[in-house]
Amino acid sequence: MPTSNATLITPKWILTLENEHILTNHSLVIEQDIIRDILPSDDARKQYASAQEITLENQLIMPGLINTHGHAAMNLFKGLADDLPLMTWLEEHIWPAEGQWVSEQFVADGTKLAIAEMLLSGTTCFSDMYFFPEAAAEKAADHGIRATFYSPILDFPTPYGTDADDYIEKSIQAHDRFKHHPLIDIGFGPHAPYTVSDEPLIKVRSLADQLGMPIQIHLHETAFEVQDALDKTQQRPSERLQKLGFFGPDVQAVHVTQANDTDMTIFKEHGVHVIHCPESNLKLASGFCPVQALKDKGINVALGTDGAASNNDLDMLGELHTAALLAKGVSNDASALPALEAIKMATINGAKALGKEDLIGSLKPGKQADIISIDFNHISLTPVYDPVSHLVYSANGSRVDHVWIAGKLQVKNKQLCHFNIQQLQETAEHWANKIQAS
Numbered sequence: 109m110p111t112s113n114a115t116l117i118t119p120k121w122i123l124t125l126e127n128e129h130i131l132t133n134h135s136l137v138i139e140q141d142i143i144r145d146i147l148p149s150d151d152a153r154k155q156y157a158s159a160q161e162i163t164l165e166n167q168l169i170m171p172g173l174i175n176t177h178g179h180a181a182m183n184l185f186k187g188l189a190d191d192l193p194l195m196t197w198l199e200e201h202i203w204p205a206e207g208q209w210v211s212e213q214f215v216a217d218g219t220k221l222a223i224a225e226m227l228l229s230g231t232t233c234f235s236d237m238y239f240f241p242e243a244a245a246e247k248a249a250d251h252g253i254r255a256t257f258y259s260p261i262l263d264f265p266t267p268y269g270t271d272a273d274d275y276i277e278k279s280i281q282a283h284d285r286f287k288h289h290p291l292i293d294i295g296f297g298p299h300a301p302y303t304v305s306d307e308p309l310i311k312v313r314s315l316a317d318q319l320g321m322p323i324q325i326h327l328h329e330t331a332f333e334v335q336d337a338l339d340k341t342q343q344r345p346s347e348r349l350q351k352l353g354f355f356g357p358d359v360q361a362v363h364v365t366q367a368n369d370t371d372m373t374i375f376k377e378h379g380v381h382v383i384h385c386p387e388s389n390l391k392l393a394s395g396f397c398p399v400q401a402l403k404d405k406g407i408n409v410a411l412g413t414d415g416a417a418s419n420n421d422l423d424m425l426g427e428l429h430t431a432a433l434l435a436k437g438v439s440n441d442a443s444a445l446p447a448l449e450a451i452k453m454a455t456i457n458g459a460k461a462l463g464k465e466d467l468i469g470s471l472k473p474g475k476q477a478d479i480i481s482i483d484f485n486h487i488s489l490t491p492v493y494d495p496v497s498h499l500v501y502s503a504n505g506s507r508v509d510h511v512w513i514a515g516k517l518q519v520k521n522k523q524l525c526h527f528n529i530q531q532l533q534e535t536a537e538h539w540a541n542k543i544q545a546s
């Protein structure tokens with residue numbers, strides 16, 4: 109049916125991820141917040157004669173990238189402490205800095221900075237685990253980016269909460285506040301098995317069932333974490349969580365650099381999703397997630413950057429480049445995690461992990477119009493035999509040209525549409541000056 113408020117996007121290539129094929133001579137129709145149609149361009153111009161057409165010469169459109177694990181506000185700690193092992197980095201640098209600086213304003217400013225970086229590099233949906241999630245969620249809502257905030261839960265006090273019950277109560281309040289927002293979801297974020305005891309984990313499971321809130325937890329991040337649990341409790345963290353009845357298809361286990369057959373069987377049996385954060389694991393020398401082995405077992409693996417303090421960027425095209433190379437090195441098999449599979453980790457697999465696969469993750473009529481375009485007009489992407497190969501092995505976030513979320517244009521010609529960049533930079537520098545002077 110011809111409509112006047114439709115937008116027709118005509119790129120060189122369309123990667124829908126609904127099948128293996130790349131469409132050429134096709135257009136995608138956006139109407140309000142959804143994808144109305146994908147059809148041959150000649151037909152599109154007839155059927156949608158009154159639509160505005162955006163022609164993207166030598167560009168590819170694809171589903172927006174989904175960053176399934178991060179700590180957005182930590183963008184303000186980017187480059188503060190590098191080249192340190194996980195526990196030294198956490199205990200001697202990050203946790204003290206957080207204790208001193210983290211506040212609602214810090215989270216609002218840091219999250220806004222991260223959102224700008226994510227949008228510019230093609231992320232249209234992210235998941236976040238950090239203090240003051242309501243302040244972060246407000247920024248995401250203001251800037252029209254889709255996100256799930258996993259409200260943090262710990263046994264010990266921080267500037268955000270006093271004890272596990274207090275954190276859980278705050279998670280529920282945040283959920284109540286945003287439960288009708290079209291772009292924002294709130295979940296439970298028990299930090300890790302070594303920072304949350306049995307009782308709150310059981311409580312989280314039960315509340316998640318009642319309220320339909322998803323759960324994200326750092327799990328098996330290092331060999332030390334698993335060995336320490338074995339020494340103290342004679343069981344692996346995955347076994348402990350299983351016995352508590354914690355696992356389910358709404359649980360995302362982040363990192364999983366340690367996964368033996370027992371762990372993988374547990375994940376598979378309960379439909380647990382694994383979130384792979386290769387660059388953070390490499391930088392902190394945490395170990396290697398056995399991506400191919402998990403996939404062979406039928407476990408959904410999605411991709412995240414982790415916080416910018418341990419990465420140190422939020423570029424998902426860069427992350428999937430690293431993921432593809434690392435999977436081959438770790439499995440000693442050059443055919444492991446081929447390019448298209450890597451792209452799925454950063455799109456449809458992320459949507460599945462976040463429980464949003466009916467909404468996003470592929471380009472399909474009826475799904476939300478979360479779409480990005482990649483500009484191939486660059487010497488680094490020339491010549492083109494296979495655009496999918498370039499997306500994984502040659503491109504990076506700086507090639508992202510247009511970004512739409514729920515049909516709304518957020519990035520146009522590599523520029524943010526709704527940000528004051530100078531103000532954003534000044535605010536970040538102001539924080540850095542204060543933190544450095546302390």
Ligand SMILES: [Zn+2]
Binds near residue numbers: 177178179326414
């Ligand atoms: Zn993390």
